[in-house]
Amino acid sequence: MKMPTPDAGIISRRREIVERLRAIVPGEGVIVDEDELRAYECDGLTAYRQPPLVVVLPSNTQQVSQVLKACKEMGVKVVPRGAGTSLSGGALPLADGILLGLGKFNRILEVDYDNRCVVAQPGVTNLGISNAVAHKGFYYAPDPSSQIACTIGGNIAENSGGVHCLKYGLTTNNVLGVEMVLMDGTVLRLGGKHLEAGGYDLMGIVTGSEGLLGVVTEVTVRILKKPATARAVLLGFPTNEQAGDCVAAIIAAGIIPGGMEMMDKPAIHAAEDFVHANYPLDVEALLIVELDGPPAEVDYLIGTVEAIARDKGAVYARVSNSEEERLVFWAGRKAAFPAVGRISPDYYCMDGTIPRKKLPLVLQRMRELSEKHGLRVANVFHAGDGNLHPLILYDANNPGELERAEEFGNDILRLCVDVGGVLTGEHGVGVEKRDLMTHQFAEADLKQQQRLKCAFDPDGLLNPGKVFPELHRCAELGRLHISGGKLPFPDIPRF
Amino acid sequence: MTITTFKPDTAAQLADSMQWALSHGEPLEVLGTGTKRRLGRPVQAAYALDLSALSGVVAYEPEELVLTVRTGTPLAEVLPMLAARRQHFAFEPQDLGPLYGLPAGGGTVGGMLAAGLTGPRRIQAGSARDHFLGVEGVSGRGEVYKGGGKVVKNVTGYDMPKLMAGSMGTLTAMTEVTLKVLPAPEDVRTLVLLGKGDAEAVRALTSALQSPHEVSGAAHLPAAVAARSGVVARLGGAATCIRLEGFGPSVAARVAALKDELGADAVLERDDSLALWREIRDVAYFVQPAERLVWKLSVPPSEGARVAAAIREITEADVYFDWGGGLLWVAAEPGDADIRECLDGTGGHATLIRAPDDVRASVPVYHPQPEPLAALAARVKESFDPKRLLNPGRLYAGV
Ligand SMILES: Cc1cc2nc3c(=O)[nH]c(=O)nc-3n(C[C@H](O)[C@H](O)[C@H](O)COP(=O)(O)OP(=O)(O)OC[C@H]3O[C@@H](n4cnc5c(N)ncnc54)[C@H](O)[C@@H]3O)c2cc1C
Numbered sequence: 053m054k055m056p057t058p059d060a061g062i063i064s065r066r067r068e069i070v071e072r073l074r075a076i077v078p079g080e081g082v083i084v085d086e087d088e089l090r091a092y093e094c095d096g097l098t099a100y101r102q103p104p105l106v107v108v109l110p111s112n113t114q115q116v117s118q119v120l121k122a123c124k125e126m127g128v129k130v131v132p133r134g135a136g137t138s139l140s141g142g143a144l145p146l147a148d149g150i151l152l153g154l155g156k157f158n159r160i161l162e163v164d165y166d167n168r169c170v171v172a173q174p175g176v177t178n179l180g181i182s183n184a185v186a187h188k189g190f191y192y193a194p195d196p197s198s199q200i201a202c203t204i205g206g207n208i209a210e211n212s213g214g215v216h217c218l219k220y221g222l223t224t225n226n227v228l229g230v231e232m233v234l235m236d237g238t239v240l241r242l243g244g245k246h247l248e249a250g251g252y253d254l255m256g257i258v259t260g261s262e263g264l265l266g267v268v269t270e271v272t273v274r275i276l277k278k279p280a281t282a283r284a285v286l287l288g289f290p291t292n293e294q295a296g297d298c299v300a301a302i303i304a305a306g307i308i309p310g311g312m313e314m315m316d317k318p319a320i321h322a323a324e325d326f327v328h329a330n331y332p333l334d335v336e337a338l339l340i341v342e343l344d345g346p347p348a349e350v351d352y353l354i355g356t357v358e359a360i361a362r363d364k365g366a367v368y369a370r371v372s373n374s375e376e377e378r379l380v381f382w383a384g385r386k387a388a389f390p391a392v393g394r395i396s397p398d399y400y401c402m403d404g405t406i407p408r409k410k411l412p413l414v415l416q417r418m419r420e421l422s423e424k425h426g427l428r429v430a431n432v433f434h435a436g437d438g439n440l441h442p443l444i445l446y447d448a449n450n451p452g453e454l455e456r457a458e459e460f461g462n463d464i465l466r467l468c469v470d471v472g473g474v475l476t477g478e479h480g481v482g483v484e485k486r487d488l489m490t491h492q493f494a495e496a497d498l499k500q501q502q503r504l505k506c507a508f509d510p511d512g513l514l515n516p517g518k519v520f521p522e523l524h525r526c527a528e529l530g531r532l533h534i535s536g537g538k539l540p541f542p543d544i545p546r547f
Numbered sequence: 548m549t550i551t552t553f554k555p556d557t558a559a560q561l562a563d564s565m566q567w568a569l570s571h572g573e574p575l576e577v578l579g580t581g582t583k584r585r586l587g588r589p590v591q592a593a594y595a596l597d598l599s600a601l602s603g604v605v606a607y608e609p610e611e612l613v614l615t616v617r618t619g620t621p622l623a624e625v626l627p628m629l630a631a632r633r634q635h636f637a638f639e640p641q642d643l644g645p646l647y648g649l650p651a652g653g654g655t656v657g658g659m660l661a662a663g664l665t666g667p668r669r670i671q672a673g674s675a676r677d678h679f680l681g682v683e684g685v686s687g688r689g690e691v692y693k694g695g696g697k698v699v700k701n702v703t704g705y706d707m708p709k710l711m712a713g714s715m716g717t718l719t720a721m722t723e724v725t726l727k728v729l730p731a732p733e734d735v736r737t738l739v740l741l742g743k744g745d746a747e748a749v750r751a752l753t754s755a756l757q758s759p760h761e762v763s764g765a766a767h768l769p770a771a772v773a774a775r776s777g778v779v780a781r782l783g784g785a786a787t788c789i790r791l792e793g794f795g796p797s798v799a800a801r802v803a804a805l806k807d808e809l810g811a812d813a814v815l816e817r818d819d820s821l822a823l824w825r826e827i828r829d830v831a832y833f834v835q836p837a838e839r840l841v842w843k844l845s846v847p848p849s850e851g852a853r854v855a856a857a858i859r860e861i862t863e864a865d866v867y868f869d870w871g872g873g874l875l876w877v878a879a880e881p882g883d884a885d886i887r888e889c890l891d892g893t894g895g896h897a898t899l900i901r902a903p904d905d906v907r908a909s910v911p912v913y914h915p916q917p918e919p920l921a922a923l924a925a926r927v928k929e930s931f932d933p934k935r936l937l938n939p940g941r942l943y944a945g946v
Pocket of ligand 1: 132215263267
């Protein structure tokens, strides 16, 4: 993975840049000390590290605006950062760029139950929002496993999901408004507390834009009343195919469960050894299906789901009979990453989406790839929406294993695209999947996306080197190639 | 005054047409079957780009919850196909045909998404944009490209379909789209509370929406509007309507619970419920008189009643509320005062949904945006359509 060559001219002007930033963000808000910079050298994709030129921690929108404007004037690149939990390297710093940390934007500004929304600064954690409204029985629905740590600003940038997004949507479906700052310092408001933002849906583009279009400085998100009850059922199957069929049949029956997760045998064993959730160990695939809603509905649907599962060959079925039991069912799944971390020195978490019906094929191919690369793999899977999380086990201390793990990962992602799916379902492209983008998108597709970036950031200063494998100047992207001249086919007068 | 029409059968022919338009500098009016030609600012173009020949279902996989169709496919073909598998577009697309003096049941999938019009279920299931997964089309640069994907969960690259939803054909002539489809609810009931004033009604809707009962429709019809309903007129007076959908046993339990909590003067059974929410969705109350202007206002739900009161102070308009008070439909006499001033301080916006061509050419149809946002929107347009050839001016003058 190559990042754009650092600009030596910028690095040599570091002192001037720091002075300019200090004039905007006084005191400890500008970090230059080497040791302190190291704390920011990577995000959740720890294989890539690079200390930034400078770290700036502004504390209000005006400072963000002035910092961006100054950076634009000086031609300095900017990488925004929330909590740094990105698994795709979206917040990886640049040697010749400043890292703009949003950590000081950590206040909830307003809780508005009448409009069922929360207005928060971007550095508030995902769970912080749910916690702020929990006493009234509300919550914020998208629930990434990293929710204690990750920020709502980072969630917007990555369009993060969680186990509940099958029924309740990803971040993008739960955001009502943002305030953001463009690279030239312009402060914009998109949407608000109303349900439909006017004009072009720029909020829809900013959500999931991985910090390439603007810096989000305020967020308005929808909150929901907690469902009256939730119960989960554990279902074990002798084959992955049967588990996949069961998922399809549940959906065909018109049921969209609150959560529907699948684990393969290696993942089941790792999780069971770690948290002792009492998972069956003699099955190839385990499903956790959670139904939530009014008790009458949940009881009715649990029965339906069990019947479908039996019909599809489940050899194990257990329904949670208490809240504790439900949480134990989930404990194994939620701890799947650290559990795998216990059985292997290192693991690499992938994130592709496939059409669900291709699951047996993909798992079979993955076993073959596992042999080819000589590395083990465990699978956890958001089964309802086809989002796979293969965990590749490796040992970075063995020379060449990291590279092999990455190659294995790339093979898996290419496979996801080849069967009709996509490179990433929720973790983002970042630097990790950047060079695979050409496998999913044609040149014209990527260029059109980059033209859109030009509308927001014509100098390409915001988070460059992420998402797009090749950088182009906006002037070059804007050039028109007009070929036609003759009428291509007879025109039909009509009106 | 469109006179000549291109009617491509393939994306490649469409790209050729666009190239022709580029080389001649000729703007194009983009059309499906033309059912929404009266929505948006009138387009000045001598050539039309008719996409209705790009028709047909490419893939429908109910278990995957996805549908891929060519954009000219009639809704009259797609909706029954989904219904046969007990699925639907959960955002409840509006059918504004009758509001524009056309038959109901027209329109294409492409037009539905380009207009982005969303029905009462917005409060629960989101808007058209939330169900729009993938797009292929030809930009105003004459280039074929695609964005998004064909699976329900995808964050690879920018979410281009979002930008297409509601763009009214000003960015890309779409050729093929992928949508998320969802199970249609098995059953539906509606609680009706009678005789409430607007403010009190919105408070009741708010309570319903703050409950865990998964309300999927929350509307208030003041007496003058309720009197035009084929369903609730007979109940007499203003009708505050709360819809509950889902599996039979669940609906029954939630109806009982909500009735306990809020009280209810009537409960509508399935058929009446379906008919009522169709009226609300399609603005049936304002089809006649046809000369009246119809506005759509999107505001924070808690501001709905206040905005309605402000409107009534300056004009003799009829108003009704959807989205728990967050959506106001307003029918006003032509020549009436600018109702946009009633939105001051709410952060909301207004769209002029129905008005004669000359009015739509002079009064902004879509809400004027603050300068920096308008400038960004213009740059976004330019990134797709630098010569401003696709439906120029349909959204905003000059865009
Ligand atoms: C153990 C673990 C489990 C995880 N589980 C999930 C999961 O279940 N689902 C899921 O979707 N993800 C998951 N993630 C990934 C990660 O937590 C999410 O992507 C999260 O949204 C990142 O938030 P952050 O605050 O850490 O952002 P960062 O990592 O700091 O930044 C992520 C990206 O957002 C940009 N950014 C951050 N803040 C802003 C801002 N205010 N304005 C503009 N751009 C900004 C950055 O430039 C970067 O490109 C997991 C990560 C870990 C480590």
